[in-house]
Amino acid sequence: MPWQNWSGLESADPQTEVSPASPDQVVVAVEAAHRDRSTVKMVGTGHSFTGIAAPRDVMLRPDRLTGIVAVDREAMTVTAYAGTPLRVLNAELEHLGLSLHNMGDIAEQTVAGAVSTGTHGTGGVAAGLAAQLTGFQLVTGAGELLDASREVNPDLFALGRVGLGALGILTTLTFAVEPLFVLEAREEPMSWDDALGSFDEMVAESHHCDMYWFPHTDRMLTKRNTRLDAEPSEARPVPRVRGWVDDELLSNTVFGMLTAAANHAPGLIPRMNQLSARALSARTYTDVAHKVFTSPRRVVFREMEYAVPREAGLEALREVRKVVDASDWRISFPVEIRVAPADDVALSTAYDRDSFYLAFHTHHRSDWHTHASYLTGMEAVMREHDGRPHWGKLHTRAAADLAPAYPLFEEFLALRDRLDPDRLFTNDYLRRVLGD
Ligand SMILES: Cc1cc2nc3c(=O)[nH]c(=O)nc-3n(C[C@H](O)[C@H](O)[C@H](O)COP(=O)(O)OP(=O)(O)OC[C@H]3O[C@@H](n4cnc5c(N)ncnc54)[C@H](O)[C@@H]3O)c2cc1C
Structure with a gap:
């Protein structure tokens, strides 16, 4: 059956499809591929x-390799099968009174897929999922x-947690967990100057800080999550109707309609961004961590994200604004800013x-020329920093210019060999970023 990714940008037509239900069945699939001189890849979502x-050649589906394998309350670790969707892991952990320390914006991905590409949230003592393994x-x-851990095959553990799917097929992943905790989320619109001026302070005083800049405006939305010393039963989530209006209707439905319409009338985007930014109001709510960290994303988009050194971040952001202001691009999606x-x-x-x-995001149906030149322009700023x-x-980097960015790149390549x-x-992407 053909494979396509969420954004619709990538597709493939593998010859064979297998849904292994155990690590042993993964071994059998890999041995068969080896015998047949085929490539084999497990996909996530x-x-x-x-x-x-x-x-x-051979696509391994994750859908039968799911669920929790072991809970160790003494070590405070939970082991899950590689194909477990994060939302299933989060729900199971909540049921057990446990939680991951941190996570990204959505919970649709498989644990193996999310860890393998370096998926991260913001703040905390570990923003990335791989750093919580x-x-x-x-x-x-x-x-x-x-098996790999700090004690068993420590070199594999050190190098292979973000493995890009290049080192093997993951069967289980073990995460450090914490007792289930409650976060207070404070969302507040701010001017560009106020947000940048208080950013370091906001990061220092909240556990997780996130900001969105609306291009062509001087408006930002800031989000600060603080851990509360409260029982989950004391959480005060956004009331259902308000949550539906804010998150589903405003953030997803109206935003989807606006950004789709903007593709046909890009000249209206600066005004639309002004309106969107001004329509946001401050709100505070509390909930168990995973319900604060993640939310549904129903508007399909394309995205590039770069990490620059923390101390260069605000300067890079100012440069981003300068380049956007000087361009003729019309960008309808906010730029998201996080720290780790x-x-x-x-x-x-x-x-x-x-x-x-x-x-940096663009609507999945926005004009390709604008999309490509926006990402190229932003990537140039990111490289400078x-x-x-x-x-x-999305990015255009290849092995030769990724190697200097990662001190252990050569060691990773040797482990792959x-x-x-x-x-x-392997596949085309891995050949590009790692070499043949
Ligand atoms: C709407 C949206 C929101 C997002 N939010 C965030 C965010 O907040 N933070 C962030 O950092 N990223 C974010 N991402 C990016 C996303 O987390 C990563 O791209 C992640 O890899 C997707 O996981 P997946 O299960 O879809 O894996 P896929 O994209 O299907 O696969 C990713 C890689 O994992 C490999 N893989 C999957 N299973 C296995 C296995 N069992 N063994 C070995 N390799 C395996 C695949 O072969 C591939 O190399 C977002 C993406 C979208 C579309």
């Missing part, structure tokens, strides 16, 4: 904008099942440096 998941298990190109503490995951965008993320591109989002010498797991 296709939420990467790049062709990183595109399968060529304590172990994983994968099947190598030789069909060998390997440094981690020790070799191919994480936050490896060894505190990071500042800038994410030593940026590292998100592996699952060891675990997948016959390149069972």
Whole structure:
């Protein structure tokens, strides 16, 4: 059956499709591919904008490799099968009175897909999912099942948590978890000057801070999440009707209609962004963490995201605005701004440096020429600030100019040579970013 990603930008027509239901069945599928000299790739839910998941010969589907394998309350870890969607993991963890430390904006992705591309949220002591792993298990190109943790195969653990699907097929992932916690979310519109002027302070005083800049305006939406010392039963979520009006109707339905209409009348976008930014009002609510971190995204878009060093972030953002203001682009989606503490995951965008993320979106049906020139312009600014591109989002970088951005890039390539010498797991995207 043909494969297509969420944004509709990438598609593939693999010859064979298998849905393994256990690690042993993954081994059998990999051994068969090896015998047949085929490539084999497990896909997630296709939420990467790049062709990183595109399968060529054999596609392994994740849908039967799901669920929780083990809960260790002493070590405070939970092990899940690789194909488990994050929303299922979150619901199961809530049921157990547990939670991940941090996560991104949505929970549709599989745990393996999200971890493999370096998916992250904002703030906390670890923004990236890969930095919250304590172990994983994968099947190598030789069909060998390997465990990895700080104690077992520590080199594989150090290098392979963000593995891009290039090292093997993940079967299980073990996450550090915490007791279920409640966040207070404070959303507040601000002027550009106020938001930039107080950004460092907002980051310092809240656990998770996020901002959105509406291009062609001087308006920002800021979001600050603070951990409360409260029981989940004390949470005061947004009332259902207000939540539906704000999140579904305004953020998804109206925003979808506006951005789709704007594709036909781009001249109206600056005014539309002014209106959208001004229509937002401040609100505060509390809820269990995963319900604050994630929300549905029903408007389909394309996205590029870069991490620059934290200290260069505000300067990069000012430069972004300067370039957008001087251009004739009309951009209907806000630029998202997040931060992450440094981690020790070799191919994480936050490896060894505190990071500042800038994410650039366009509507999936917006004019391709504007989309491409906006992303090219923004990528040039990101390069000037030593940026590292998100592996699952659009960018034009290739192995030769990614290597200097990652101190352990050569070690990662050597591990790939060891675990997948016959390149069972490769595809066009991996050839571009890692080489043959
Ligand atoms: C609406 C939307 C919102 C998003 N929000 C965020 C965000 O807030 N933060 C962020 O950082 N990113 C975000 N992303 C990006 C997204 O998290 C990543 O692209 C993620 O990889 C998608 O997971 P997936 O399950 O769809 O994996 P896919 O895109 O299907 O696959 C990604 C990679 O994982 C590999 N893979 C999957 N399963 C396995 C396995 N079992 N073993 C080995 N490799 C495997 C695939 O082969 C591929 O290389 C968002 C994307 C969208 C569309």
